[in-house]
Amino acid sequence: MNDNSKFYTIGYYICEPNYKFLKNKKIYSASECISNHHPKLEYYNFSEYKKSKYSNMYKINYTNYKKLIKNINYITEKNLILENDTLFKNYSDANYIYKKYFKKSNCKIIELLIDKKYIKLLNDDLSINYSKSLNHIKKYKYKSNSKFIGYDILGIDFYSYHSFLCNSLQKESKNIKLNKYCLISNNYSEIENFIKIIKNLGEPVNWLPYKIYIYN
Numbered sequence: 001m002n003d004n005s006k007f008y009t010i011g012y013y014i015c016e017p018n019y020k021f022l023k024n025k026k027i028y029s030a031s032e033c034i035s036n037h038h039p040k041l042e043y044y045n046f047s048e049y050k051k052s053k054y055s056n057m058y059k060i061n062y063t064n065y066k067k068l069i070k071n072i073n074y075i076t077e078k079n080l081i082l083e084n085d086t087l088f089k090n091y092s093d094a095n096y097i098y099k100k101y102f103k104k105s106n107c108k109i110i111e112l113l114i115d116k117k118y119i120k121l122l123n124d125d126l127s128i129n130y131s132k133s134l135n136h137i138k139k140y141k142y143k144s145n146s147k148f149i150g151y152d153i154l155g156i157d158f159y160s161y162h163s164f165l166c167n168s169l170q171k172e173s174k175n176i177k178l179n180k181y182c183l184i185s186n187n188y189s190e191i192e193n194f195i196k197i198i199k200n201l202g203e204p205v206n207w208l209p210y211k212i213y214i215y216n
Helices: 041-045 048-057 062-079 091-102 116-130 188-198
Strands: 007-016 036-038 108-115 146-157 160-163 208-215
Touching (some): 036 091, 108 116, 116 208, 146 188
Antiparallel strands (some): 007 108
C-alpha cells in the first residue's frame, strides 16, 4: 500500500539499530525491547561512571553532554507523547536533538504513521489508560530525506510501544514476510488480516499496523 493519503504521523524516535535480536539483521524498532531510543531519560539516575560511559559511547563531548542534560526537562515536558518514552511529537525537535548530539552515532530518526481508521482506537487507549491524547498528530507529509522501510505491528503498554516481534508473534503465520530491517513487507490487507490472528496474543495491547519511515 503506497498511498499515504489516509495516514497520519504519530511521532518520531531517535533510534539505535539492534543487530542481535533476530537473524543478525539491522532492526530499527519503535519498541525499546528491541532497539534503544535516545536520549535516555534515566540521565538523572545515572552514576558518574555511567554518564561518562554513555557520553563516550555516543561520541557526545562533555560540554554538549551537560547541555543535553539541561534539555531533558524541556524534552519531556514539551515534546514527548508518552511518559518515560522518547517519542517526539515533531520532526524538527527530534532532528535538532539528533543533529546536536547523536549524528556521530549509528542512530537514525524513524517516523511512525498510522491509518486514519485506527486513530480513534489508539486515542481511546491512550486517554483511558494513560490520560494522554493524540491532539498533536498531523496528516503525513513526505520529506525528501526519508524513505519507507516497512510495516510494524505495535501496541502500547506501560507508556511505551511493544512490537509483535517482542512476543515472536510472526510465528503465528507462515505468510508473514520480514525484510532486511525485520519489518513486514506484505501488502497492507494481509497485515490487517494477520492482526486479527494475533488479537489477544502476547502483550495485553491493541495490536495495530504502522508504516515506518527512516531519515537519512
